[in-house]
Amino acid sequence: MSAVSKDPLKRSLLQLECHFTWNLLEQDVDLDNLEEKLDDQTEFFTSNNVLNYNLLSYICHLKNSNVEALRNLQKAEEAAKKNNPDEIDQKSLVTWGNYAWIYYHMERYEEAQTYVSKVENTCKKLSSSAEWKTHLPEIYAEQGWALLKFGRKYFERAKNCFENALKNEPNNPEFNAGYAIATYRLENLSPSAGEDGSSTLKSLKRAVELNPTDTSLMALLALQFQALGRANEGEKYIEEAMQKTPHLPYLLRYAAKFYRKKGEVGKAVKILKKSLEVTPESAFLHHQIGQCYKVMMFQQEKRYLSREExxxxxxxxxxxxxxxxxxxxxxxxxxxxxxxxxxxxxxxxKAEEAFQKAFQINTLFDDDKQFFYYNYGRFQLCHMKSESEAIKYYLKALKIKEESIGREKSRDSLMKLLGQRIQRGSGNATDFGTLGLVHKLNGEKQEAIKCYEKAIALCPDSEEYLNELCELKLSISN
Structure with missing residues (x-):
């Protein structure tokens, strides 16, 4: 195909609604891990196999395996014929869009154009508008599921996609499930952001009513009840779900989390090991088991049991x-x-190496960085016995303005440490200046002024402390 005809093809490709145009960035996920998850889900959630195979095709492309990508698209077409024989066109639009893009990247331009035309003609047939490009609720939903799987950076967009899908079909079980999961995950990212959890609970209840066989949703509802201090109500859903699908790993992992939070750690470990037998490659399960053993360790220490245990x-x-x-x-x-x-x-x-690997992850959010700084500061204080390094990292967490658990713990740890240094007489101008900064960052201006005045008394030539003091006094007078 000549360059002249290649350009209009590219313009047409960019108009398609599929994984290649949804801005799903390779650097935001571990592709191997996501591929492993999707392989498991194609086994356990066959009704969603069209979505899973479509996303697998995109992952294969990102891993430079376009031939394998085409095989997954063939599986998506087969799944659509089997599970949705009456809606093959609607269910296949994203598949065909992916086909077009993959053939384009393979420089098989005529085949790419064939699939572009297939999408255009089908959209014209399905759309009541004059434009061939249409936003079908099924496409919004598929985009929402793909965004959810690509991680927390995409959760807000995923929620918006499901909201758009629900505008046309408010009682659709799949769309309600996606919306409920997106709201649940967003709330769990920032539980102190002002939501009381009732809207998420309402969404999950609605989703469970419309999807009575989806035991993973039931487990999320149970966890939401637990988060709201209503664990007894939540446990009823966990027990019912485990009766319905006792071997489903996606239920078992949530059930284990429920029992760990309830304090029944031994029961949680048994459930997780059972799930691990089914999905042995799950990083999530291994992390959950590790957390259970960590809780057990602290319990044993409190009981003063043997060092060996x-x-x-x-x-x-x-x-x-x-x-x-x-x-x-x-x-x-x-x-x-x-x-x-x-x-x-x-x-x-080994601890230092693990900390550095954690901080080198390129998908960290501000609250992740704050959590890192808190933990690394604590490591410097408790294990490396370096108060100055601990102060340095606690401050780094505090200077990031987003409220989070890491920031709160860093602030509390920093104030305690500085207070101890001042109380035992080892405090200097720097400590008073740092304490002044902590109060300033907390919005406590009067306390900050007192600290900076003490810092200046100990170090009268400090321009930094004088400037901070002047700035604070001016802000109060204004």
Missing amino acids: VQNLIQLSIFHFKTATEKNSKFFPAFIDLANMYAKERRYE
Whole structure:
């Protein structure tokens, strides 16, 4: 195909609604881990296989395996014929769009054009508008599911997609399920952001009513009840779900999380091991098991049981946290847990290595960085015995303005440490200046002024402290 005809083809491709035009970025996920998850889901959730195979085709393309990408699109077409024989056109639009893009990248331009035309003609047939390009609710929903699978950066967009799908079909079970999951995940990212959790609970209830056989949704509803302090109501859903699908790994992992949070850690481990037998490559499951052993370790320490028993639990948690990081190279919480466990075992070089790997992950959000700074500061204080390094990293967390658990814990730890230094008489101008900055960042201007005045008394020539003091006094007078 000549360059003249190639350009209009590219313009047409950019108009398609499919994974290649949804801005799903390779750097935001661990492709191998996501591929493993999707392979499992094609086995356990056959009704969603069209969506899973379409996304698998895109992943294969990102991994430079276009031939394998085409095989997955063939499987998507077969799944559409089997599961949705009356809606093959609607269910195949994204598949055909992916076909067009993959053939384009393979420089098989005539085949690419064939699929572009197929999409255009089908959209004209389905659309009541004059434009051939149409936003069908099925396409909004498929985009929503793909965005959910690409991680937290995409959750807000996913929620918007499901909202758009629901405008046309408010009682659609699949769209309600997607919307409920997106709202649940968004709330769990920032539980202190002002939501009381009732809207998420309402969405999950609605989704469960419309999807009575979806036990994973039932488990999420149970976890939401638990988060709202209504664990007894939630447990009813967990028990019912486990009766319906006792071997479904996606239910078992949520059930285990429920029982771990309830304090029944031994029961949670049994459930997770059962799930691991079915999906042995799951990084999530290994991380959850590691967390259970970590909780058990702290319980044993409080009971003053033998060092040998505690050491065994440390080893078990390290094994599962390490396995989780090996199976998912972007699993930030697992790296932090692994680092802390190495520190607990006094393997400080290993702890440092895990901390650095955690911070080098290129998908970190501000609250992730704050959580890193808090944990690394604590490591410097408790294990490296460096108060100055601890202060440095706690401050880094505090200077990022987003409210999060990491920021809150860093602020509390920093104020406690500075207070101790001042109380024992080892505090200097820097400590008072730092405490002034902490109060300033907290919006506590009067307390900040007092601290800066004490810092200036100890170091009268400091321009930094004088400037901070003047700025604070001016802000109050204005």
